[in-house]
Amino acid sequence: MVRHDQKMHRKFTSIFLVVILLLGIGIARAEVNLDRLSQEDIQKEEAVLAKLEPLVKERLAKGTAPLLTFDEIYQPLNEEEREFLKIFLNLDAKKLGVVLPYRGFARPGTKFIPIKGQRIKDVKAEGNKTKIIGCQYLPDNVYRQYRKMNKAMRRDIHRTLFVDSGYRSAAYQLYLFAFYLRKHDYSVRETAKLVAIAGYSEHGAPDWQAIDFVNIDGVNEDNPGAFENLAEYKWLMKHAAEYGFALSYPRNNPSGISFEPWHWRYEGVKNKMVVN
Ligand SMILES: [Zn+2]
Known part of the structure; x- marks a missing residue:
């Protein structure tokens, strides 16, 4: 009987320790106020942005910002800042009302093709000025299909589409989230309505690679009605x-995401019945 009691006691002690451990993990998992960062967190956020801005600026000038890696964006930060930034990588999408499914990150070794020198009309300038879109990237298989599709479009209607936005790494997406957080009065909830959480963007997942198209006249996502026409x-x-491309968010799609006629994802030719 005594032995039995001891056994029971040990059992309860171990269950108790596991519960304490789980509670500890829960507390240790850093969180922020989703409605508005605390004053302390705003200071951390500003410190992170101040340290990352020169790096991002440099990479934008070089045209390599969409390829930023986690190592690269963590490098200028200290331990505390790194942990703070990682909070936005581990956000609870459901809690934030994000309806986009998780898409994951690029596998290491994915080959990206740079797309340089795309010249289109500069709609923000007076007259008939043109501009060159900053360097964009696509995984090589998607790039090949995009080229093929453009060739067919030119043959059929003497028109082509340009890549306004292609691949953006999860690390760059994480930076963008932090960047736009400041613009949305440090509200994670508001930011998540407009900026994808890293891992939830089809632009960052080559298996679902999205392209935002723009035409030669500069018609793009800024003008959905015109794009549709x-x-x-x-x-x-x-x-x-x-060519394996599908409209990700058709009008009245069940996920409730607004109609995006410019945003197409590559699914592979096997799924060619997706668009009808
Ligand atoms: Zn898009």
Whole structure:
């Protein structure tokens, strides 16, 4: 009987220790106020942005910002700042009402093709000025299919589409989240409505690689109605699936994400029935 009691006692002690341990982990997992960062967190956020801005600026000038890695963005930060930034990598998407599914990150070794010198009309300038889109990247298989599709579009309607936005690494997306957090009065909840959490963007996951298209006249996501009326868009609706591309967010899609006629993802030709 005594032996039995001791056994029971040991059992309860170990369960008790496990519970304490789990509670400890829960407390140790850093969190922030989702509605507005605390004053202390705002200071950390500002310190992180101040340290990352020169790096991002330099990489934007070089055209390599979309390829930033976690090692690169953590490098200028101290331990505390690094841990703070990582909070935005581990946000609870459900709690924030994010309806996008998790898409993951690029696998190491994924080959990206740079797309340089895309010249389109500068809609923000007076007259007929043109501008060159900053260097964009696509995984090589997606790039090849995009080129093929453009060739067919040119043959059919004498028009092509340009890559306004292609691949963006999860690390760059994490930076963008922190950057826009400041612009949204440090509200994680508000920021998450407009900026994808790293891992939830089709732009950062080559298996679901998204392209935001723009045409030669500069019609893009800034003007959804005009984009929808483009001959290029109508051609995509008929033929994109033949090249493995699908409209991610059609009108009235069940996920409730607003209609994005410019945002197409590569799914591979096997799924060619997705667009109809
Ligand atoms: Zn997009």
